[in-house]
Amino acid sequence: MTARARLRLPAWTATLTWKSAVFITVMCCALAALLGALVHVSVSRQTEDDFRERALARLTTASRAYEAGDPLPRATGIDPEDLPDELRALALKGERGTMAGEYRDRPTMWAAGPADGRALAVRVDYSTGSEIIDGLDRSIMGSSVLAIGATLLVGAFAVTRVTRRLHLTAQVARRISAGDLDARVDDPRTKVPGRPQDEVATVSGALDTMASSLQRKLQTEQRFTADVAHELRTPLTGLSAAAELLPEGRPSELVRDRVKAMRGLTEDLLEISRLDARNETVDLAMHDLVPLARGVVRASGTVTEVRVVRDAMVETDRRRLERVLGNLVANAHRHGSPPVVLTVDGPVVTVRDHGAGYPEYLLASGPQRFRTESGGKGHGLGLTIAAGQSEVIGAELVFGNAPDGGAEERLTLPEYVRFTGP
Known part of the structure; x- marks a missing residue:
């Protein structure tokens, strides 16, 4: 089987789903708070107006009884102690008015008017109105929580469907960039003639068209x-x-x-x-890495030093691995300067020369076929083949420059089972 690049799904962090859910929640809370405030103000004002009219009606009755010299009705008095000071002052000025207050720790709606230089006051139990407003507030709060929760669930479900399609499209794009040109999104919304397509379907269709x-x-x-x-x-x-x-x-x-x-x-x-x-097959077997590397150097006919830090038994395709190492050694002698050193450190093989090192384009984008620099220097097909064969056997080939000068290639084989001493 041909070794493929392993793909990882994106981490579930602050994705579009959660951002959308937070946005929906904030908007629902703001809307619920606005509607709740409007309803609260409207009902509270209407309830207070009803009790104020009731208190003024009783004050009118009490004023008539006072002027006629009849006994005052219940809950009526002259200059009662619990009468709010503002309302008392208003009555002493010869005006009538109402004010919400308390009487013996109970909500009360007061009404007062002038009575021979004093304040004639009546009180109406306002507990019922207060309970109505409190009950309304609790109902608004409960219904708002339910509405926010339902809206959040529905919105999150709708957004999740969109983000799931976006994640699938992104995953397919990564597979294509990794070399799997058969990968397609195949969004069913793009296959029904006359069916309107949303933005995600448009992007998916464009990606499939580009891949084809x-x-x-x-x-x-x-x-x-x-x-x-x-x-x-x-x-x-x-x-x-x-x-x-x-x-x-x-x-x-x-x-x-x-x-x-x-x-x-x-x-x-x-x-x-x-x-x-990408239809190559590998012939895997267990091989000692050091003897294999030394055989490659002997077959190259070059003066290359072999250094062993640790030997390793690796499972790989011997022919392809020899091809990779042979191309790296040949490239080091052809385009670098001696001494050329091949180092085996466990499953990692490093080939290093002491020349001018790799150009920036190769370090950034990897080897390019037949590219030649202005000085007439190039790298032919050897490094391209080495990179391709490394991918087939599942090894990682990294091109770099040594800190003290010279090109350096590091080949890391995928698996090994034991180490032995040098």
């Missing part, structure tokens, strides 16, 4: 690369055979060398086309 277009273009490029490499094989084979028939000499050596380079380039193109197609 990108896949077609990449497949066309892959087929072109593979076709070119296959077509070059036949004339290069004939050219190689013809070169062998040339008489010995410097011109013949140059022709054979160029033919060999062309054949190597053709094989590299074929290998890249297979890596781009």
Whole structure:
């Protein structure tokens, strides 16, 4: 199986769902508070007005009885002690008025008027009106809480459906960026003709269209690369055979060398086309890493120092791992400066030279095929193949520059089972 990049779903933190839920809650609370205040003010004013009219009506009756010399009605008196001072002063000025207050710790609506230089006052029990207002406030509070809770649940449910679709779209986008060009959102809302599409469906459809277009273009490029490499094989084979028939000499050596380079380039193109197609299979087995690394250095025919910090038994595809290490060693000698050192530290293999190091574009974006710098220096296909084969075997290949100069590649193999001493 081809090793794939592992994808992780986004962490459930302060997402759009919670932000929307908070916004809905705040708006519901503000609306409930506004409506509750309006209802409270309206009902309180109406209730107070009713009790004020009742108190004034009793005051009129009491004034008539006082002027006629008849006994005053119940809950009526001249200058009672509990009469509010403001209302007493108003009556002494010859005016009538009402005021909510208390009588023996009970809510009371007072009404007072002038009576021979004194204050004639009546009181009406206001407990019923106070209870009505308190009950109304409790009802408003309870209904507001229920309404906020219901609105919050409905709003959160509606927003969650949208955010779930957005998370799916984002996940598919990550899969596409990781190389899975078959990934699609397939939003059913985009497949019904004449059905109105919301913004999420529009984004999902655009992402699917982009992925299909990108896949077609990449497949066309892959087929072109593979076709070119296959077509070059036949004339290069004939050219190689013809070169062998040339008489010995410097011109013949140059022709054979160029033919060999062309054949190597053709094989590299074929290998890249297979890596781009992502249909490679791996042959996993257990291998000692140090002997494998030393064998790669011997096969390269270069002067490369092998340092062992810790040996490791790794499960990998031997042929592909040798290809990766061989390309890294060859690139270090071709584009760097000696000494070249290959270090094995457990499952981590580092190849380092002492040249000018990697350019910024390679450190930022990885190796690019056939890119050449202004000075005529480039990196060909070796590093591209090394990066592709590393991904196939599930290893992590990181390109960097050493602090004291020189390029450095760190290959971390995915699994190992034991360590042994150097």
